[in-house]
Amino acid sequence: MGRGGRDFGEYDDDAAGALRRFVREAGGCAVVDGGLATELEEHGADLQDELWSARCLVSAPHLIRKVHLDYLDAGANIITSASYQATIQGFQARGLSREQSEALLRRSVHIAQEARAIFADGWSKGPHATRGRSSPRRRPVLVAASVGSYGAYLADGSEYTGDYGRSVTKETLKSFHRRRLQVLADAGPDLIAFETIPNKMEAEAYAELLEENDIRIPAWFSFTSKDGRSAASGDPITECAAVADSCARVAAVGVNCTAPRLVHGLILAIRKVTSKPVAVYPNSGETYVAETKEWVVSEGGASETDFVSCVGKWRQAGAALVGGCCRTNPATVRAISRALHAEAAADDDDYADDVDGFPVMAVL
Numbered sequence: 001m002g003r004g005g006r007d008f009g010e011y012d013d014d015a016a017g018a019l020r021r022f023v024r025e026a027g028g029c030a031v032v033d034g035g036l037a038t039e040l041e042e043h044g045a046d047l048q049d050e051l052w053s054a055r056c057l058v059s060a061p062h063l064i065r066k067v068h069l070d071y072l073d074a075g076a077n078i079i080t081s082a083s084y085q086a087t088i089q090g091f092q093a094r095g096l097s098r099e100q101s102e103a104l105l106r107r108s109v110h111i112a113q114e115a116r117a118i119f120a121d122g123w124s125k126g127p128h129a130t131r132g133r134s135s136p137r138r139r140p141v142l143v144a145a146s147v148g149s150y151g152a153y154l155a156d157g158s159e160y161t162g163d164y165g166r167s168v169t170k171e172t173l174k175s176f177h178r179r180r181l182q183v184l185a186d187a188g189p190d191l192i193a194f195e196t197i198p199n200k201m202e203a204e205a206y207a208e209l210l211e212e213n214d215i216r217i218p219a220w221f222s223f224t225s226k227d228g229r230s231a232a233s234g235d236p237i238t239e240c241a242a243v244a245d246s247c248a249r250v251a252a253v254g255v256n257c258t259a260p261r262l263v264h265g266l267i268l269a270i271r272k273v274t275s276k277p278v279a280v281y282p283n284s285g286e287t288y289v290a291e292t293k294e295w296v297v298s299e300g301g302a303s304e305t306d307f308v309s310c311v312g313k314w315r316q317a318g319a320a321l322v323g324g325c326c327r328t329n330p331a332t333v334r335a336i337s338r339a340l341h342a343e344a345a346a347d348d349d350d351y352a353d354d355v356d357g358f359p360v361m362a363v364l
């Protein structure tokens with residue numbers, strides 16, 4: 001069990017059942033945080049680097065903690081560690097030792113756990129309690145250890161194409177991820193978030209690693225899609241989700257860093273092959289250009305601005321966890337949380353003051 005967490009990790013049926021209970025406790029749909037790298041950059045971090053957000057594990061851990069706290073303050077039930085692009089191989093290429101690299105992976109989880117503890121502390125004896133709230137609400141919070149795909153390590157945008165070249169096999173991917181996964185799991189997160197998975201082969205590699213290494217921390221598999229029918233590589237999303245479905249250690253299946261307009265169809269497709277909870281945390285709808293490491297507005301991008309107005313539709317389609325990915329921020333998460341808990345928010349003046357009249361355009 002993670003520090004400050006509930007008994008989440010101690011599941012004896014299946015991982016999906018444990019997450020389903022958590023979602024229920026969170027009010028029927030859990031709020032996932034928003035873009036971590038995006039927000040680090042917003043605070044001045046320079047991520048034009050092959051390590052991307054993982055660079056801050058060395059240079060600005062306090063900033064990572066602040067961003068986690070901002071997402072908690074915005075209503076997140078799940079915060080995701082800064083390990084997306086943190087890999088032993090990537091750190092070693094920069095001259096760090098294996099021990100130092102592994103310590104940085106552990107640090108990513110510990111920073112998120114620390115943020116949760118600070119938040120819980122402030123929540124029970126902070127300003128809200130003195131404003132006359134009779135029973136301070138305790139929001140359930142889980143720490144997810146992020147595992148970015150092999151493409152993220154390559155830092156060439158291939159998590160959005162799924163094209164790793166012929167020489168990369170499932171075994172390549174397994175040996176690339178094995179130790180990193182074990183170190184992250186040993187750091188004691190509540191969840192492992194396999195994010196931005198671009199193809200079926202990497203999902204298979206993860207499923208086998210979870211079994212072979214006997215990782216007993218519930219995981220979620222989250223894919224990227226560019227067309228709303230398949231993962232980035234062209235593998236049908238139904239086949240990718242079926243890989244996740246057949247692994248008892250997988251608690252949820254979903255999509256992230258995908259245009260919001262594609263999400264509804266993807267939820268419906270995923271639900272055809274699994275009854276595990278579905279997680280969706282799209283990006284703003286902009287497109288990542290690997291050469292310049294920049295996000296640009298794509299064609300038809302204007303329609304993406306109603307991201308938050310889609311939240312109800314996604315929930316109706318069966319999403320159990322909703323949040324944001326790149327180019328989303330705490331304001332997005334606050335608005336998502338509001339959309340999901342509209343009735344509860346109406347009873348809560350402090351909260352309503354923060355979000356009333358929030359312009360959706362400004363969210364993204």
Ligand code: MET
Pocket residue numbers: 034035036037038053080084146195196257325326
């Ligand atoms: C390219 S997807 C990045 C996901 C990661 N959790 C982040 O928000 O930074």
Ligand SMILES: [Zn+2]
Pocket residue numbers: 035256257283325326
């Ligand atoms: Zn993203």
